[in-house]
Amino acid sequence: MREIKFRGKRIDNGEWVYGSYTHCRDVDGNPSIIPFRANYHVPVDRETVGQYTGLSDRNGKEIYEGDIREGDHAIYLIEWNAEKAQYQAKAIQTKTVLIKHCSFPLWQYVEDDGKCRFVVIGNRWDNPDLLEG
Known part of the structure; x- marks a missing residue:
């Protein structure tokens, strides 16, 4: 459920x-x-205000809208995309132009154990410095 x-x-x-x-x-x-x-x-x-995505990060921490995750090549903001009706990770800071401003659906990060293969490192309100380029 x-x-x-x-x-x-x-x-x-x-x-x-x-x-x-x-x-x-x-x-x-x-x-x-x-x-x-x-x-x-x-x-x-x-x-x-942010909704729980229904997913947890690699460490079991619940993922909410507005959370920030770090990837190999970028910092991502977790957000809701109403047009696609899905939660996504939007590249905010990146070391490569190939993914700048790209968004990736959260479901693609879910492992067999049901957890996402990344770690939440903060959120946009407590850690705004993580979103600065």
Whole structure:
């Protein structure tokens, strides 16, 4: 069964919260996440909300939209492609012009054990320096 969950940075303290996304808004219009096994919602920064891809990296870490992975020749940003209805790794920094601005579907990185063959090294909000060229 597919696990549907989200993460976002709390408005009050900037900590990550994981759970179910809800359309409930606080007085400032911020969306909320209901933490798992909780009966309250936490307002989060809408720019930081990302969905779990359903995949884990080589070390078993869950992969979310906005995560950053390192490859042999590039730094990639994990994002949703609505046109193709798939999660993908988009080359942001690269040592070769051949893959600059190219995107690759995440499914092509999945090994027989169900984990992706790469490691998540950060995310776009906590580690923006990883995306700078």
